[in-house]
Amino acid sequence: MGKNLFNKVWDLHKVASLSETRDQLFIGLHLVHEVTSPQAFQELRDRGLSVKYPQRTVSTVDHIVPTQNQLIRPYRDDLAEQMLQAIEQNTSDFGLRFYGLDSDSQGIVHIIGPENGFTQPGITIACGDSHTSTHGAFGALAFGVGTSQVRDILATQTLAFERLQVKKIDVVGSRPDGIFAKDIILRIIADLGVMGGLGYAYEFAGPVIHGLSMEERMTVCNMSIEGGARAGYVNPDQITFDYLEGRPFSPKGEKFTEAVAHWQAMASDPDAEYDDVYQLDATSMSPMVTWGITPGQGIGVNENMPRLSEVDETEVEITQKAYEHMGFDEGQKIEGQKIDVAFIGSCTNGRISDFRAAAKVVKGRKVASHVKALAVPGSRKVKLQAEEEGLDRIFTEAGFEWREAGCSMCLAMNPDKLVGRQLSASTSNRNFIGRQGSSTGRTMLMSPAMVAAAAVEGAVADVRNLI
Amino acid sequence: MSNNPAVIKAVQGTAIPLPGNDVDTDRIIPARYLRSVTFEGLGAEVFKDERFNDDGSLKAHPFNEEKYAGAAILIVGRNFGCGSSREHAPQAIMRSGIKAIIGESFGEIFAGNCTSIGIPVCTADEQTIDELQKLVQNNPQLNFDLDLEAQTLSSVEKSVAVDINPAVKTALLAGTWNTLDELLQNEAVIEEVHQRLPSFV
Numbered sequence: 001m002g003k004n005l006f007n008k009v010w011d012l013h014k015v016a017s018l019s020e021t022r023d024q025l026f027i028g029l030h031l032v033h034e035v036t037s038p039q040a041f042q043e044l045r046d047r048g049l050s051v052k053y054p055q056r057t058v059s060t061v062d063h064i065v066p067t068q069n070q071l072i073r074p075y076r077d078d079l080a081e082q083m084l085q086a087i088e089q090n091t092s093d094f095g096l097r098f099y100g101l102d103s104d105s106q107g108i109v110h111i112i113g114p115e116n117g118f119t120q121p122g123i124t125i126a127c128g129d130s131h132t133s134t135h136g137a138f139g140a141l142a143f144g145v146g147t148s149q150v151r152d153i154l155a156t157q158t159l160a161f162e163r164l165q166v167k168k169i170d171v172v173g174s175r176p177d178g179i180f181a182k183d184i185i186l187r188i189i190a191d192l193g194v195m196g197g198l199g200y201a202y203e204f205a206g207p208v209i210h211g212l213s214m215e216e217r218m219t220v221c222n223m224s225i226e227g228g229a230r231a232g233y234v235n236p237d238q239i240t241f242d243y244l245e246g247r248p249f250s251p252k253g254e255k256f257t258e259a260v261a262h263w264q265a266m267a268s269d270p271d272a273e274y275d276d277v278y279q280l281d282a283t284s285m286s287p288m289v290t291w292g293i294t295p296g297q298g299i300g301v302n303e304n305m306p307r308l309s310e311v312d313e314t315e316v317e318i319t320q321k322a323y324e325h326m327g328f329d330e331g332q333k334i335e336g337q338k339i340d341v342a343f344i345g346s347c348t349n350g351r352i353s354d355f356r357a358a359a360k361v362v363k364g365r366k367v368a369s370h371v372k373a374l375a376v377p378g379s380r381k382v383k384l385q386a387e388e389e390g391l392d393r394i395f396t397e398a399g400f401e402w403r404e405a406g407c408s409m410c411l412a413m414n415p416d417k418l419v420g421r422q423l424s425a426s427t428s429n430r431n432f433i434g435r436q437g438s439s440t441g442r443t444m445l446m447s448p449a450m451v452a453a454a455a456v457e458g459a460v461a462d463v464r465n466l467i
Numbered sequence: 468m469s470n471n472p473a474v475i476k477a478v479q480g481t482a483i484p485l486p487g488n489d490v491d492t493d494r495i496i497p498a499r500y501l502r503s504v505t506f507e508g509l510g511a512e513v514f515k516d517e518r519f520n521d522d523g524s525l526k527a528h529p530f531n532e533e534k535y536a537g538a539a540i541l542i543v544g545r546n547f548g549c550g551s552s553r554e555h556a557p558q559a560i561m562r563s564g565i566k567a568i569i570g571e572s573f574g575e576i577f578a579g580n581c582t583s584i585g586i587p588v589c590t591a592d593e594q595t596i597d598e599l600q601k602l603v604q605n606n607p608q609l610n611f612d613l614d615l616e617a618q619t620l621s622s623v624e625k626s627v628a629v630d631i632n633p634a635v636k637t638a639l640l641a642g643t644w645n646t647l648d649e650l651l652q653n654e655a656v657i658e659e660v661h662q663r664l665p666s667f668v
Contacts, residue, residue, distance in 0.1 A: 038504035079502035130576055146580035146583055148584065195546050195549075317487060433491075435498070
């Protein structure tokens with residue numbers, strides 16, 4: 001039997017066995033941001049340690065930055081200002097590459113890694129952020145870690161980790177019009193549950209996955225963690241290599257040819273072994289919308305919300321809690337639910353193709369008068385590209401606010417927040433209670449095109465009727 | 468090694484039940500309370516939105532109940548700590564006085580973060596968890612002894628078996644849950660791996 005990519009990358013990066021099941025794993029690329037790193041840098045200072053291989057660390061500021069008047073300092077929020085100063089000081093003291101407010105490459109850490117060519121196939125990537133799984137789109141082994149492990153990686157470029165099992169998710173059939181990467185991953189999580197990936201890395205495979213662009217693959221891998229899988233990846237193919245060629249930090253010339261040969265060799269063998277396999281046929285899929293408080297509580301836009309009598313016995317408690325929070329009734333239609341806020345952005349859906357897809361729906365239409373609509377590019381490069389294409393004008397003419405790059409309303413560590421019980425149609429990744437900044441706020445996750453449709457209709461709508 | 472203060476063999480104390488499944492890290496500590504460069508003071512923010520109304524008045528929540536004050540062992544349901552990688556979540560729980568967590572299952576990054584700060588995370592089946600939560604609700608002053616070597620949670624009322632990841636158990640019993648010292652030891656091999664990896668970054 002052949003080997004899968006997960007085990008090839010693991011073996012290439014294994015430093016030592018620490019105990020029967022724990023290995024010391026070398027981290028090829030460490031991504032750092034302002035929220036989960038200051039305590040780690042402090043521990044390094046306390047112990048007199050330096051960063052082991054500074055060239056393997058890339059840092060930015062994304063979670064706390066306002067998306068309006070981003071350059072005006074000091075920030076009105078003292079705590080945010082303090083965090084920004086800390087990452088500026090820490091990256092300067094320890095000699096790390098930092099895409100801060102003075103850089104045209106600033107943006108969400110999971111967007112700037114790939115767009116600058118740092119994210120490459122066959123490497124291990126870690127970051128103090130659960131959506132690090134995004135980078136698996138390139139055939140990298142990428143996972144989120146806590147602050148203690150950020151400290152470990154800074155000091156040793158390694159961490160103590162247990163090998164995961166691998167579940168292959170084969171997406172077959174063909175993708176219908178109006179169905180996007182976000183719909184595919186929301187369907188997978190609805191089918192396998194939010195615990196389906198515990199102990200696993202997901203290998204996303206099959207003709208539908210390999211027909212996706214790199215940006216779409218990132219959306220799929222991004223939400224692996226929402227299905228309980230710490231990592232998710234797609235084997236690298238020609239689409240991967242074409243994306244990487246010419247990026248600022250991609251190998252150049254002969255080195256690129258060499259790299260491609262290495263990357264191809266890291267892909268799962270045709271006869272590779274898996275611990276589990278799941279197949280999904282995309283042919284009859286509908287656009288997905290979440291109605292509850294976990295990312296697994298999603299249904300097709302034309303379906304009704306589940307009745308308590310229909311859900312699995314183990315799901316009754318969380319279903320009740322979801323209805324209590326969302327204020328929906330069991331068996332109700334999701335289509336037509338009036339929204340208050342539309343948010344397009346985040347590390348899940350803040351890339352140029354996401355804004356193109358949304359702009360296509362928005363063009364020539366107006367945002368419903370009762371809806372506050374935000375379009376927030378994931379990076380300064382995405383913002384610039386969108387503006388060159390005139391997408392910003394399409395959004396603003398329709399009544400969207402066109403903002404500066406950052407995590408924005410995905411997790412509300414900045415001024416962008418829901419107010420009270422507002423119901424938000426959001427392209428982000430989590431519909432957890434309180435996630436978007438109000439303890440009573442409500443979130444429905446969907447694709448950028450579906451959020452655009454909801455914004456102009458003022459309610460959850462089937463985007464297939466608008467394109 | 469027996470004098471190593473990092474060795475964790477057992478946790479003793481009263482318990483606090485937190486019924487419900489899929490309690491995510493945003494519920495444990497909402498993102499807006501992560502705006503700090505230290506973990507200090509996080510104990511007061513644990514389950515903030517679930518414990519307080521917007522006007523500061525108290526909601527019904529086990530962490531607000533006087534009868535559970537001083538508890539050392541938190542008893543939770545399924546998929547506890549799912550969601551983000553914020554170490555602030557176990558830090559907030561630890562800083563509120565909790566020294567061990569027993570649940571049906573856990574989010575993986577959360578469980579790893581607990582280990583990193585020396586909080587044992589053990590599992591038991593749904594029925595056992597349910598019975599334990601009821602037992603504590605009816606008798607909040609009951610003292611428990613979590614014995615990590617024997618993998619039992621005992622009180623004068625009953626003793627139940629609990630599971631723990633073998634690698635985590637080894638690390639807690641040996642006092643090596645803070646991984647940094649162990650990782651620093653293999654410097655030569657780390658350099659070798661660094662050199663042998665294709666240097667495309």
